[in-house]
Amino acid sequence: MYYSINMKKTLITFILFLFSYSAWCLNDALKVKLSGFSQSDETVIRFLPAATPGYDANYDAWKMMSNNPSAISILSKLSDNSFMSINALPDLTAKTEVALFIRIANAGVYTIQSEELGTFDPMASLVLEDNFTGMTYDFRDGTSLSLFLNVTDVNDSSRFIVHFSPATNYAMQNVSCYSFQDGGVGIVKRGNLNWSVILKNSLGAIIHTASNISDSIWFANLPSGNYTAYTFSVFTSNDSNSFYIDQPAPIVSDFTVQTMQPFVNTPILFMNESQNGQMYLWDFGDGSPFSSDLSPEHSYNYPGTYPVTLHAFNGNCSISFTDSVLISTSPLTNIEVEPFNIEFFVTQDGNALKIYFNEPNSTTEGVLSVYDISGKRIFTTSGFTVRLQTQIPLSVSGIYIIAIEKDYTPLFKKISFTN
Secondary structure, eight states, X not given: OTTHHHHHHHHHHHHHHHHHHHHTTOOSEEEEEEEETTEEEEEEEEEOTTOOSSOXXXXXXXXXOOSOTTOXXXXXXXXXXXXXEEEEESOSOSOEEEEEXXXXXXXXXXXXXXXXXXXXXTTOEEEEEETTTOOEEEOOXXXXXXXXXXXXXXXXXEEEEEEEEOOOEEEEEOOSSTTOOOEEEEEEOTTOOSXXXXXXXXXXXXXXXXXXXXXXXXXXXXXXXXEEEEXXXXXXXXXXXXXXXXXXXXXXXXXXXXXXXXXXXXXXXXXXXXXXXXXXXXXXXXXXXXXXXXXXXXXXXXXXXXXXXXXXXXXXXXXXXXXXXXXXXXXXXXXXXXXXXXXXXXXXXXXXXXXXXXXXXXXXXXXXXXXXXXXXXXEEEEEESSEEEEEEEOOSOEEEEEEEESSSSOEEEEEEEOO
16 A cells, blocks of 8 residues: 555654654653544654754654555654654643644544643643634543644644743742731743732732733742732633742740849849840940949949830841839838838738828929839829828739839838738
8 A cells, every 4th residue: 555654654753653652751742633624643853951942953853744645644853844753841830732633634623632641740831822713622531523624724834823821930038026017929921921910818818910021020028928819811811829928937036134122233133035036236325334244243333214125036127125123222121211201001902002292392303113023114193392102002012122213322112012
């Protein structure tokens, strides 16, 4: 038979193809089958790391055209118009278009079918474009289309184009510090032109849209949370991807004064109770150098109330906490006889402190402060000169220090309060 020689050539071609097929474990390979009028023909497009756009003797195979004028054929071409049965191209790292040429002798309904010989990435896009009708079809594994083909529409011109596109790539940037809004996401569709995207937050609200994108886009200033991106393109399957932008744990800056009664020239222990910090700096409020110790001791040279600030750091993130410490000149005791004819009494009245202060003929304003035993100020008031009489509710039992500050050395009272 006149047909047998070409059949042998085709058989040899596919034997060589199967040899290289197994050698390369065939990923990213598509077989396209054309059938109709009790005939069929096939062509293969595959992507390999070592392949080139031109002819590669180890990977490509010429198309052996039949001498039968009624035989149908499907093929791709190289840039020099060589007919290819197997067309190997470089790795699928960017959108790639491959034109398919069909030769038929009779107009009618034909079936064109896809078969993935080597599985493409599940998120990769394979779209068949019909140049005659302008229609596009998802062309993943098993797609079968029945189309009317006219002889004048197919011979010597590409009736179809297969658009291959790798999976859309997402690169997330997490938030740098807790509660910041400096996260971001980059969306890449390599080689794609004129595509669009919609970005939604976890509530389904649209927060960003963009169109006419070439290759990639970056969305910045995103807070931590869940997001979903939807991409749209003419010759790429629409896809969506959900992702999460993370943030570091919050830094908590906190400390307590462990010394029961802080006095002048006595080491005072500051206990660090921070969370998620890696480095610390202490400002003791008296002009002394900062300390980077975890839980330092510090002595004060003069009595008074000092603001102590603890700065907690983790990478480029930081937070500060400030509290006051009351430094006394000597151990505090209740004063039986007040100087300058001053009356100063502190008693417990139910669940409150009852405070009475009287300084006859005084013309200077005073400040009343109440501290717990750690030195934390829990109450303060001012604006009195001669007399002050007040009650301060307390909910926690313990030792409290009451201070009256005027233009002389502060007066202190200490009381053991039971609630």
